[in-house]
Amino acid sequence: MGELSVTLCGIELGNPIIPASGTFGYGAEFSALYDLDILGSFSFKGTTRNPREGNPLPRIAESPDGMLNAVGLQNPGVNRVIAEELPRLKRSFHKPVMANVSGFSIEDYAETCAKLDQEEQIGWLEVNISCPNVHGGGMSFGTDPCQAAAVTRAVKEVTTKPVIMKLTPNVTDIAAIAKACEDAGADGLSLINTVTAMRIDLKTRRPVLANTTGGLSGPAVFPVALRAVWQVYEAVRIPVVGLGGISSAENVIEMMLAGATAVEVGAANLRDPFACPKIISALPKTMKNYGISSLKEIIGGAHAK
């Protein structure tokens, strides 16, 4: 049997599969469905300094081979996440978890990360500078190399945990943003967040989403994500977590060949709650089919030596 383990910023994962933020809550719903310890880790729901109610409905739209969402970072706020969600999570998940953090100012990011830094079970801070669905925050930090660097520096000052900056594909040159984060001290990068998109209802002649635009995810964005991971892998030396439309063990291998050290699985969890266990159990046979004895050895393997 092939070797599935990988190391992400100094922390070993039994396998590279990490359910992506926003598709897995804080783990409670999925812990009723399967043993969470089979996962490499998971990235919990994007958490902000203050509680957020999110955007008006509808927040979801169907799209060919994918979906749009404009949830708008609904979450109970960092204090309740620490008081209520993390103690509950500790009972069902016994590995380091990835804490996904969002904010509307550099102070927001720093304060939320400082609080989460105190939590033992948190292995990595995944800092979302790429949410397309809220005004005045999120993505604006991720579209400007200087702003992205400023958030990275502010977070690095308040934590000793590895900091993974989550990047948006909605930019001209994602490698430039990646490089700015690396230079500012980021320990890793994850990409891509959703692709800005919209749908219009032909009957009402109005946008389907109340927010007008949303973020496209699912298999439709996989080639976009793969291209972005490829470009970023060429530009930086820190590890890259690849995500965007991954739905199969073949997709995992392809993403790792492009340069991903680990992968996140997002929209697939919403279509099929058992998507991650299915991918994990399919990995050994799929590796064998392609002559792969250890996943570690294929990271970036598609790049010219």
Added chain:
Amino acid sequence: MKTNLKQNVPHDSVFCLTENRILTDRVHLLRFTGDTSSIKAPGQFVSVELPGMFLRRPFSVCDWDSESFSVIIDRVGEGTALLHGLSCGVELPVLTGLGNGFQLESGAAAPVLVGGGTGLSPLVGLARRLRESGVYPRILLGFREAHDRFGADLFDGFDTQYASDLFEELEKMPHDYIYACGSEAMMMELLRRDGSDAQVAFDVRMGCGFGVCMGCARKTRDGMKRVCKDGPVFRKEELLWEN
């Protein structure tokens, strides 16, 4: 106030379409045969995976037994049109046991079930459950236009009537409790006008259907609630009127 029982666990299994009955020019009743053991209460829903569609489609269970469940589907878009066109024998993955259904209100001796359009669907199973508990509800069905009407025959043996004005008919009908499902506007107007306690089931666009994507959240007196996981049935006292 009663709290919901232990949250139900979704179950994924393959069902076979065994009936596709035309009720009106845009409404069909579909019956799926398979493992229904996770369906515990009327008002719960299922989520059907469709070929060529990314997201599953959620439908309230109309009624169910140990071998099959039925759903009533209004043709509102591509997914529902695809379902209308399916032939018996087709097998589809279905998540069952989703959401919290109606709770039988023990103190209510004369409940009325109010359905707006295809919102009558979960009331069919609810009427049966109430009758099994010794309570005979009256059924009131409202439609936008008289020619849209369907479904009275699904409430076999009950006092069922179509109303041209739901609110007027309800005033004339003695009752001490309301169970309702229909458009949000219809249900909120109903609860505003009528003093009875009530439970209402919401029909909203969902992402996952099992509580993780926050695609269907609704503000309530107790904060944000997920229609799919905390609902789709809510008690009147949980609701905010200005929502």
